[in-house]
Amino acid sequence: MxxxxxxxxxxxxxxxxxxxxxxxxxxxxxxxxxxxxxxxxxxxxxxxxxxxxxxxxxxxxxxxxxxxxxxxxxxxxxxxxxxxxxxxxxxxxxxxxxxxxxxxxxxxxxxxxxxxxxxxxxxxxxxxxxxxxxxxxxxxxxxxxxxxxxxxxxxxxxxxxxxxxxxxxxxxxxxxxxxxxxxxxxxxxxxxxxxxxxxxxxxxxxxxxxxxxxxxxxxxNIPPLTNDVFLSLLPLSHAFERTMSYHLAMMGGSRVVFARAIETLKEDISEVRPTILVAVPRLYERFYEAIVQEASESPLKSWLVRMTVAIGWRRFEASRGRGNMFSQMPGLLFWPLLERLVARPILQAFGGRLRVAASGGAQLSTEVSQFLIGVGLPLVEGYGLTEAAPVVSGTTFEDNLPGSAGKPLRGIETRFTAEGELLIRSPSLMQGYWNDPKGTSSAIDEEGWLHSGDTAEFREDHLFITGRLKDVIVLSTGKKAAAPEIEAAIEADPLFEQCCPIGNNRPFVSAILVLNRDHWAGYAERQGLDPDFPNAQAANAAIMARLAQLLRDQPEYVQIRAVHTQVQPWTVEDGTLTPTLKIKRYVIEERYRNEIEALYAQQSSRRSSDG
Structure with missing residues (x-):
């Protein structure tokens, strides 16, 4: 440039x-x-x-x-x-x-x-x-x-x-x-x-x-300006933050403000009023959950928020040539009022002058993405991996398709294997893994293609990440279930904080679940359950019924048949989460080995007695 x-x-x-x-x-x-x-x-x-x-x-x-x-x-x-x-x-x-x-x-x-x-x-x-x-x-x-x-x-x-x-x-x-x-x-x-x-x-x-x-x-996609203010929130050890709030900001001569802590984030945003915010999906999900929770306290507020999002989303789609804004003229007449009463106060929670809100590190749910775009947040999403330094693709606010990872950046080539694995070739690829020649040769083939380990596809010229090869649960029946899709469907419910589906070489899918402590306390009270015993028979039945609703659109073999539940969250410190807050499946499966074996033994016993 x-x-x-x-x-x-x-x-x-x-x-x-x-x-x-x-x-x-x-x-x-x-x-x-x-x-x-x-x-x-x-x-x-x-x-x-x-x-x-x-x-x-x-x-x-x-x-x-x-x-x-x-x-x-x-x-x-x-x-x-x-x-x-x-x-x-x-x-x-x-x-x-x-x-x-x-x-x-x-x-x-x-x-x-x-x-x-x-x-x-x-x-x-x-x-x-x-x-x-x-x-x-x-x-x-x-x-x-x-x-x-x-x-x-x-x-x-x-x-x-x-x-x-x-x-x-x-x-x-x-x-x-x-x-x-x-x-x-x-x-x-x-x-x-x-x-x-x-x-x-x-x-x-x-x-x-x-x-x-x-x-x-x-x-x-995101030209950094000299008058931009980045709020640096993610750890600089994270390749995404390093690229955005360090290299990109320096290239553009932008100012970077280092957030004090997650506990003071609301105060920092209010004081700094950033123009560019870089965060993982969980931060945007928490904003979304807080807005929905506050609105739910009043039927009128809840209706106003839903109306604002619906009309705002239609306006966004029409402005991108993907819909007819004028077919909804009666609703559009309310937009100036809804923008002033609902959308503007929500955007003030982000400082009131964001021109870019970037989400990366994991996939943001389509529901949350459409909600935030509907209220006017300039949200963009992307996909990348450390080995590619790290950004591979991204959306722009002018060409945003929620649920997608956008289009490959200029100069990056992509193709797929027969299994649907995404391959990447780019000038930004790593030189290899330190002290690991075997791992390097497995990751980058002789033609210079990086094997991402992610399955993906193109729809409407946009890249969609559909899962990870190693995250595909292969049941003993031969059926295959994508663990990330199960997790996303379950964690969309605020009752469930974390989820780890289990099922490789097993007859059905089970899960280890972490409940949101506050939501669980309220739900248990309404259902007449003891919140201290989430694995009690009555509590288990209520949770299973809720899971069935969340997964109702999934095939029969993807349905969760047994769960072990707790309210103590998984953390980086206890070794169950990576520093980027992804669950370590192998650690969780090993740590809960006895509970998992008990789940399958119980189901086997029930089937035997039923037979």
Missing amino acids: KRTTTPDLDFIGCEAAGTIPGLLTCRAERSPNAVAYSEFEDGTWRDVTWSEMERIVARYRVALDQAGMEEGDRVAILLRNCIDWIAFDIAAMANGLMTVPLYLQDSEANIDFILSNCGVRLCLVESVQRLEALKPALESSGALRQIWVRGNGEVHEQVRGRKVHRLGEVLDLAEGDAGPIRCAPKDIATIIHTSGTTGRPKGAMLSNFALLWDAEAVAV
Whole structure:
């Protein structure tokens, strides 16, 4: 993309930047005094300009040299989203190092594996408290030599021979000139690990070029403007957030504000009033659920919301040439009133000035998507995977088909195997998995096609992801059921927080369910059930009846025949969720092995007695 004279568009493309450190250099030259980043510190928002950011990175580069890091070494980042995360990442790449981002709330076992697998030599840790919690993992990593700790609190000088330094002191001693950038476009910039839903995470090796090429391809759909404000909410360890709120924002000279925490999200949105919000489907679903719940308290409110969504959706479809707006003229006459009374207050909950609300990381339900678009949210969706750096396809607000993953980005090729698996060929593909040649050859074939593991199809020129090959439940009868479709249908009901369908090599589908504590308490009271015993016979019967309604449009063999239920949610910390909040099926099946066996034994016994 060429530089334009449009006041709000000052884009730096992949070729001009060369590398991610080169991108910062270009941006600091063009926009030295513009605010680059804002973070909440000591009770106020701290702003850093692009020229200040460049100086911070230079200090980090000297500090890494003084720590003895050499080209090709791996260094890890275990921080919340902040200015230091970006600065450390760019400085390490500029010195020819490879960064290994870690999820702040990831399990000790995962962190231990990643540090050891990558041979990390230095790790930047968020706080003394996080350091203490991770000592066993840090101590077992043989290559680790130094630990830098951000934040306050007393630190010990060593952790089993690993030198521990406070970050502030390290940077205070970093004086001098780090010299020219020591990385090239095709050099590996970072090793980002997959979420590991079916086993150990794999480290995708991504070059500077791959990351920048993908961000530039995204910019065709979502051009970042100099007056844009990104609210950075997802962890920067997540490849989607990294591309959107880091690389894309820097290419466009946009300001990035780091959200404080999920608990203060409502307050942050109100204060920051972002123009671009990047989130996973669950955030949008929570907004949707809150709106519906509040409206349900009044029949009039509920009717007004339904009417607003219905008319708003028809207006959207007609404006895209997919419907006749004038066939619903009586309803359309109410739109100005509904827009003022209903739609506008809902959009204010998102800050009131969003021009892009991007959803990625998983599929957003069609119901939620149509609802939010109906009230006027500028929602776009996409599909990607870490191995592709990561965005592969996306919708635009002008060409949005809810339920779809949009169209492949410019320059990305797709095709399908006989089994319906999506194959991808793109300049942004990884160079392979770190320390895993067998896994690399399985993922990328000799013709350069990445095997995504996802099944998909094109409808109306839009890509639809239909499931994962490994998520297909193959029953002992030979019938096949798509676990993600079952999950989506069940989790659309607010009573069910989480769902893991079971059934491989079994005669029927069962499920382990997590109930939403608040919704379950209310439902149990209305049904005369004891909320403390969700697996009691009466409670089980009520839940099974509700599941039958949710899956009524599915084939007979997809119906849930038995469930084990609980109210304690699965979490990243207990090892049942990946850092991107996907369930780890293999962990859940192993953890609930006895309960699962009991479910099938009970059903077998019933069939025998019936016979």
